Amino acid sequence: MVDRPDYRTWRDVPPMPVCWYPSALGNPTGGWRTYRPVIHMDKCIHCAQCWQGCPDAAIHWVDDSPEVDYEQCKGCGICAHECPVDTIEMVLEVKE
Amino acid sequence: MADTKATPKAQKATTAPKDPTAPKAPKAPKRLPLPEQELMYSGHVGCLGCGACHAMRYTLKATGPRTILSIPACCWAVMPGVFPNTCFSIPHVNTAFEVTGASISGIRAALDAKGVKDVAVVGWAGDGGTADIGIQALSGMVERGTRAIYVMYDNEAYMNTGIQRSSSTPVGAWTTTTPVGATRDYKKAPKKNIVEIMVAHGIPYTATASVAWPKDLIEKVQKAMSVQGPSFLHIFAPCPTGWRHPPELTLEVARIATYSRVFPIFEVERGVYKVKQHKKEATVKEYLQMQGRFRHLTEEEIAAIQASVDQAWKVLLAKEKFTTEMARA
Amino acid sequence: MRKVITGNYTASYAAKLCRAEVVAAYPITPQTSIVEKLAEFVSSGEMKSQYIKVESEHSAMAACISAAQVGARTFTATSSHGLVLMHEMLHWAAGARLPIVMANVNRAIAPPWSVWADHTDSMSQRDTGWMQFYCESNQEVLDTIIMAYRVCEQPDVLLPAMVNMDAFILSHTSEVVNVPDIKEVDAFLPPFSPEWRLDIEHPKSFGSLAGPASFYMEWRYKIQHAMDVAAKRFKEESRAFERHFGRPWGGLIDCYRTADADAVMVAMGTMASTAKQAVDDMRDKGHRVGLVRIRAFRPFPTADLREALKGAKVVGVMDRSHTFGHEGPVFTEVKASLYNGAARPPMAGFTVGIGGRDVLDTTIAGLYGRLYDALDRGLGREVSWIDLKGDEEGVA
Numbered sequence: 001m002v003d004r005p006d007y008r009t010w011r012d013v014p015p016m017p018v019c020w021y022p023s024a025l026g027n028p029t030g031g032w033r034t035y036r037p038v039i040h041m042d043k044c045i046h047c048a049q050c051w052q053g054c055p056d057a058a059i060h061w062v063d064d065s066p067e068v069d070y071e072q073c074k075g076c077g078i079c080a081h082e083c084p085v086d087t088i089e090m091v092l093e094v095k096e
Numbered sequence: 097m098a099d100t101k102a103t104p105k106a107q108k109a110t111t112a113p114k115d116p117t118a119p120k121a122p123k124a125p126k127r128l129p130l131p132e133q134e135l136m137y138s139g140h141v142g143c144l145g146c147g148a149c150h151a152m153r154y155t156l157k158a159t160g161p162r163t164i165l166s167i168p169a170c171c172w173a174v175m176p177g178v179f180p181n182t183c184f185s186i187p188h189v190n191t192a193f194e195v196t197g198a199s200i201s202g203i204r205a206a207l208d209a210k211g212v213k214d215v216a217v218v219g220w221a222g223d224g225g226t227a228d229i230g231i232q233a234l235s236g237m238v239e240r241g242t243r244a245i246y247v248m249y250d251n252e253a254y255m256n257t258g259i260q261r262s263s264s265t266p267v268g269a270w271t272t273t274t275p276v277g278a279t280r281d282y283k284k285a286p287k288k289n290i291v292e293i294m295v296a297h298g299i300p301y302t303a304t305a306s307v308a309w310p311k312d313l314i315e316k317v318q319k320a321m322s323v324q325g326p327s328f329l330h331i332f333a334p335c336p337t338g339w340r341h342p343p344e345l346t347l348e349v350a351r352i353a354t355y356s357r358v359f360p361i362f363e364v365e366r367g368v369y370k371v372k373q374h375k376k377e378a379t380v381k382e383y384l385q386m387q388g389r390f391r392h393l394t395e396e397e398i399a400a401i402q403a404s405v406d407q408a409w410k411v412l413l414a415k416e417k418f419t420t421e422m423a424r425a
Numbered sequence: 426m427r428k429v430i431t432g433n434y435t436a437s438y439a440a441k442l443c444r445a446e447v448v449a450a451y452p453i454t455p456q457t458s459i460v461e462k463l464a465e466f467v468s469s470g471e472m473k474s475q476y477i478k479v480e481s482e483h484s485a486m487a488a489c490i491s492a493a494q495v496g497a498r499t500f501t502a503t504s505s506h507g508l509v510l511m512h513e514m515l516h517w518a519a520g521a522r523l524p525i526v527m528a529n530v531n532r533a534i535a536p537p538w539s540v541w542a543d544h545t546d547s548m549s550q551r552d553t554g555w556m557q558f559y560c561e562s563n564q565e566v567l568d569t570i571i572m573a574y575r576v577c578e579q580p581d582v583l584l585p586a587m588v589n590m591d592a593f594i595l596s597h598t599s600e601v602v603n604v605p606d607i608k609e610v611d612a613f614l615p616p617f618s619p620e621w622r623l624d625i626e627h628p629k630s631f632g633s634l635a636g637p638a639s640f641y642m643e644w645r646y647k648i649q650h651a652m653d654v655a656a657k658r659f660k661e662e663s664r665a666f667e668r669h670f671g672r673p674w675g676g677l678i679d680c681y682r683t684a685d686a687d688a689v690m691v692a693m694g695t696m697a698s699t700a701k702q703a704v705d706d707m708r709d710k711g712h713r714v715g716l717v718r719i720r721a722f723r724p725f726p727t728a729d730l731r732e733a734l735k736g737a738k739v740v741g742v743m744d745r746s747h748t749f750g751h752e753g754p755v756f757t758e759v760k761a762s763l764y765n766g767a768a769r770p771p772m773a774g775f776t777v778g779i780g781g782r783d784v785l786d787t788t789i790a791g792l793y794g795r796l797y798d799a800l801d802r803g804l805g806r807e808v809s810w811i812d813l814k815g816d817e818e819g820v821a
Contacts, residue, residue: 004180010643010650015583016522017179017644018621020629024139024176024183032144048128052310053347055149056138064127072138076145076336077344090344164623166491174634182630187623189494190632191487192517198484202449202491202499203623205475209446209497215625233487236480 002026033075043087050079145343147333158317170222197233223264303363308350340388432595437462439570445500449488482507486514505532519554524577541781686715
């Protein structure tokens, strides 16, 4: 999924603690969610307030539209609150 | 026996960061209100709705990739994650708690020694690490004129260690070290005015900014980047966990803070104040009632806070008036 | 070129010759002339360095750390309370594996205030992961600073080093110093070019959080490993030093007339130099005595000490500091290094010269006398405070 160094022993690690991009993407914080944002695109006005307001940069802007990265979205609900046309619904996560 | 280096595969990752959210064309599409490139990305371990995350995300959009970031002990020391996780695609160094001012002086000196001039040096510290334990190093850095941007992101307490009071905690707030209890020991000492302290140093540029106003924040960071000397930005960053408000209201709380004049947006450039006036207004009570950390306050106590906010606003406007007049003369 | 200069100025010349790119320093007696001379070199243009006039020693070390993290060669100097104030950041520099070189003027710790020679300041930093050298001459200060950069900057060492000199005895005393030409130093010391640094082209995050299961312990082990490598390197590079400058750097210890000695004293700093005089005087009287001067206290020269002391019938260790609740730290460490060795002669610890109290050749001759007494009548008091006004009490 994400290319990360495979450290096993003291010989493998760099001399000091140092790491680099894109390692945090290998930490799927989507697992924290209780509610997930569902963007109903029919009412979306493409204002990008949801993209702007996400503290996790978990809403990507693709083809002039928002796309939620559910691997990383923590479900804080800011996008839903900020949406000026109320088209983002916070839905309770249910185990399948 | 020599240490083996990191595997060649890992080394390759550093040379050309493949940011999936970076646009192919350098220009941002018309619809986006802010620069598109992300330099802080997901996978960090910040709380749901963390205002400090907005602050970082917007600031890095302003500085761009030619930035070196120095972060002391604070929420942001831990938020990039446990080794080997990091959520930055710019060079970044962790430092001890009190040293941010000294650290950015060191980074700038090394860049100058190497003849590298086009890199922004940003110190990124919390309110505790700036107004309390870090104030000496900050003062030193400003006094000797280091060309760097010092950002204090203000969540109004030592949040990383579990919500203890700092000198930036506002009057009336509950924290774990200013608990309410029978003696009503909530924070009584006034919030330390760090921007005024910077003005007193004769700093070329200092400003308040808020996660509520990202465009303004970005403009201010970019202004700071053009300063041939020190600049200081005080960024208001609500903390749902410590302020006891629902995470989805972070930006709302920040907006009401400015509308109620609890956190005015202004800048001071070479001693001249410029205050941003917002059309919308709110009462201090509305602001306080959004947050659980103030719920113990009586009507009288709220009125007293309203009075002091009103007074501070008057003084700020007066400063704007006379400094502007003196500059024109 | 031969100059007659103080230990302090010697340190400034060394930093200049080593082309330190960033200097961050704060004044403290008796180090001040180091930073003043450096400011003079920078303002005259003869030293191309960024000089950060920091507002405390803690910030001095913090600035050096961040500058070194960008890949600059850094230098600082301090003494006494300044060193002790830096304590947190000394740990940081070693943990971050940054080859900062610092001149420390050994001075006593308050209260009461004292500006005079005492090793408590650097001894109290022996756990921080810094290499520590103790010099007996201004020449050694110069040579050790050059060697420190050469060894510390190697990719499998990457540790900071402090070069200690006694307050006033070296710092403010002029001696003849062979100051090499900068081209000679350039030929010996390449520019600092670390792989792991803050670099826009290759962005990295330094100093993450590390959990108990993942690598904190390994990183600490690597510091120890780097010390072991450094110990070997200093010896190896001494020959290279000799080729370039015409004199060997010397080893981790300096043995003076120990080959056939019955009573051997171990000491560091300028009192070891005085001890050499005492050795000569006693030898003239027919006593077979010798001296081991520890030059490198970290990495601790266990193997060298075992070898040097293997023939001794009695050993004394002089400490210019004392760990309260125990004994002199050099005594403890020398004693411990012999414990599992082949020879375990009786050993006595002498706490001397505290707060700059004079350590004369006659004082040291008296200590050798005590060692001979120990041989004849048994050890008696294991640890003694020398030249104390009033008799010692308590446990021997």
